[in-house]
Amino acid sequence: MKLPYSWLQELIPQLPPINTLEPIFAQLGLPLEGIDPAPAPPAGVLLVTVTEAAAMPGTQLTKLTLDTGPHGQKTIASGAPNAVGLRAGTMLALVIPGTKLGDMEYGVRTLQGVESWGMAASAKELGIGESSAGLLLFPAGTAPVGTPLADVWPADSVLDIEITPNRSDALSVLGVARDLAAFLKLELKEPSMGLAANGKGQIEVTLPPRAVTLERDPSKKLRFGSDHFSARTVSGVRNGPAPVEMQRRLTLAGMRSIDLIVDSSNYVMLELGQPTALYDRRDVTNDKILVSFGLRQGEHVKDLMGGTHQVGPEDLLILDGRERGVMSVADAFQTAQTPQTDGGVLGIAGIMGGDHGHVRADTSEVVIESAHFDPVLLRRTATRLGLKTDAVYRYERGVDPMLSPRGANRVAELLTQYGGGTAEAGLTTVGTPDLPADIQVTGEQVRGLLGMHVDTGEMVDILMRLGAQVKRDGDTLTVTPPSWRVDMVVWQDLAEEVARLHGYAELPETLPTFSPHPDNHGAGAVSAARRSLKGALAGLGAQEVVTYTFTSDPEAEQARSEAPSVRLQNPLTAERTGLRTALYPSLLKAAQNRPKGERVLLFEIGRIFPASGEIEKLGLLLRGPLAPNTHQAGVAGSFAAFKGLLESLAAGQGASLEIRQLRGADVPAALHPGIAGEIVWNNQPVGWLGALHPEIAQGYGLKGDTYLLEVSLPLPAAEWAFSDPSRAPAAWRDLAVIALQTVSYGEVAALLRKEAGPQLESLEPFDVYVGEQIPEGQRSVAVHLTFRGEKTLSDSEVDPIMERLIGAVRAAGWAIREK
Secondary structure (H helix, E strand, O other): OEEEHHHHHHHOOOOOOHHHHHHHHHHOOOOEEEEEEEOOOOOOEEEEEEEEEEEOOOOOOEEEEEEOHHHOEEEEEEOOHHHOOOOOOOEEEEEOOOOEEOOEEOOEEEEOOEEEEOEEOOOOOOOOOOOOOOOOEEOOOOOOOOOEHHHHOOOEEEEEEOOOOOOHHHOOHHHHHHHHHHHHOOOOOOOOOOOOOOOOOOOEEEOOOOOEEHHHOOOOEEOOOEEEEEEEEEEOOOOOOOOHHHHHHHHHOOOOOOOHHHHHHHHHHHHHOOOEEEEEHHHOHHHEEEEEOOOOOOEEEEEOOOOEEEEOOOOOEEEEOOOOOOOOHHHHHOOOOOOOOOOOEEEEOOOEEEOOOOOOOOOOOEEEEEEEEOHHHHHHHHHHHOOOOHHHHHHOOOOOOOOHHHHHHHHHHHHHHHHOOEEOOOOEEEOOOOOOOOEEEEHHHHHHHHOOOOOHHHHHHHHHHOOOEEEEEOOEEEEEOOOOOOOOOOHHHHHHHHHHHHOHHHOOOOOOOOOOOHHHOOOOHHHHHHHHHHHHHHHOOOEEOOOOOEEOHHHHHHHOOOOOOOEOOOOOOOOOOEEOOOOHHHHHHHHHOOOOOOOEEEEEEEEEOOOOOOEEEEEEEEEOOOEOOOOOOOEOOOHHHHHHHHHHHHHHOOOOEEEEEOOHHHOOOOEEEEEEEEEEEOOEEEEEEEEEOHHHHHHOOOOOOEEEEEEEEOOOOOOOOOOOOOOOOOEEEEEEEEEEOOOOHHHHHHHHHHHHOOOEEEEEEEEEEOOOOOOOOEEEEEEEEEEOOOOOOOHHHHHHHHHHHHHHHHHOOOEEOOO
């Protein structure tokens, strides 16, 4: 919110210099986004009086005859739209010849036969505002003719204040001044209370029922449509330019000056925080205003800016008092019957006025509306209609529910003072608004929450300076928040106010403590394991990728993965219609974009969503050489190399690893039938690895071997154990087992481990042979066995173990290769 410093200083005469305000606003929780200088108009710009305005035939120009004071009578030609029909006596800003604005120097020139002496300027041309829609005009008698504009439009500074959504009370000059005065303990000079009213007003107002049902759905209740509504008329208003100080303040606050009637409404909104609407009384039929939800679904309303909006039973409207041939408003809400509009919509409540009833050039008698509306209702309507005005910005955050009469009286005062109008004696006010409820709190509660000592007496003083009423009983406070602080609801809100005005700088400096709940002990173990796993994979040279969680049926079919079972109701594209059921299709798509022959080693840790339930998995893909050829021979990408990466990963994680060959129906659809294995991690099956099926590789355009693995996370952990290394030397033996080629190495190794006993320290394969001396359909698998005991093992101790192993191999139907 933009706020002129001089306006704020008017309410707080002892306000500190502007260069000291930034830390003060920061402590109040209203930080300044900036302090912008607002220079006065340049020298050479005078206030002059229009004596005659005449259209120039055949052109779009207007000839203005001006009284310039010391320079005598002059003429100018102006193309500004508001130059047409200017009343004699109206004052405007004239840039006299010889004045330089920017890079342009103004002089005397002839336009369409008229000698134009200087230029009548807009606010933007003078560098004092953003409006360029017309000439800068002022009421007659604003200042003596020939007065420099800078004398009545002095330089200023503009505070750009960041207002959080909960501080709707600070969306006005008065609201900010209240906070500053309370914090600095300075006197607050409130704006005028407006023109006092006596008795009931001439306008009859009818409000909707206290609680209504939207869409005839009992579950969609609102508290009210409008619970406080004031209306007052002012007659004999001479509309025209607003006074210079009003225009200056509106311009510095970022608003455009229109005319006295509109500017008075905007001025009161900025001054008090109360939005108002003004209607031409000629359109308020029978001097009645109906606040109602009463339009049929699909009805259209034209607003004062020319836009047309489709509204319905959920939208609160301001209607004129014409007869509509329906039952009472209360009864209408209980039935399907709704009023007929016949164009009598004065406005969309709290958002924007209607084309019907809007203030026009010849308006002299106005009806002032100042009301409090349901913030939820207005936000719903404004969002649906796409209308975001300054009024609804305030209403949806919470306007003071008691401010309506003061707002109407203040507008009436301005129209009377500057427009020569006569306000009616009475004021119509209907409705009983809900006020903030009492809040009970103890000083000890506040001190405990803030973590600093604040005397209970000081708490009382702070809350009373903020406008609250406080009753004290020992350490217990009963607080009635002021009506404008709609954000004070619970006692913690009071503690926040105490902290703000006592000063956050008084918070003691202490080391933070962390005492996790017992249920949270070890909660970070899964995340830590995931980070460790990612680090280990990166250390092996793998690159992490993060891919979309979404997939489609064609992609799942191409990759031979499970079809998506969780589908999106509103997919963004046809390629992302459901949640993925496997990681490897995403890795295959990522591998497609890599140059041919380059090593591709990718991994992803992410969640998949098969029909069996959501689960987190690790996916790994290898293509190309594991290590390229350089001055030495590289390492070709192969199943053995891929398996070696997995073995290195397991060793780094301190886990045992076993790969069991998969055959037949057990082979995942993504893998080559002859190169597929089950991964057993710490004696638990966790996933699979193998070569990509050739048909899938062809579909993705991946030539050459591609190796994949997928494992479920978290990986099962094993207990860490430490033991002293044996001082005894090892005994080594080799054994070659001949078996059918369908017998996997895992089966051979399992048999040997089972029969060898505890003295077998390790066994590793070192040769696989098929050829001469080996029967057809069989192969020789040679393993290296390491034995170790508590003391040096002799041949007499190892040979019986070997005999036992040979016997077990032959008992299994296999043979021993002798040579």
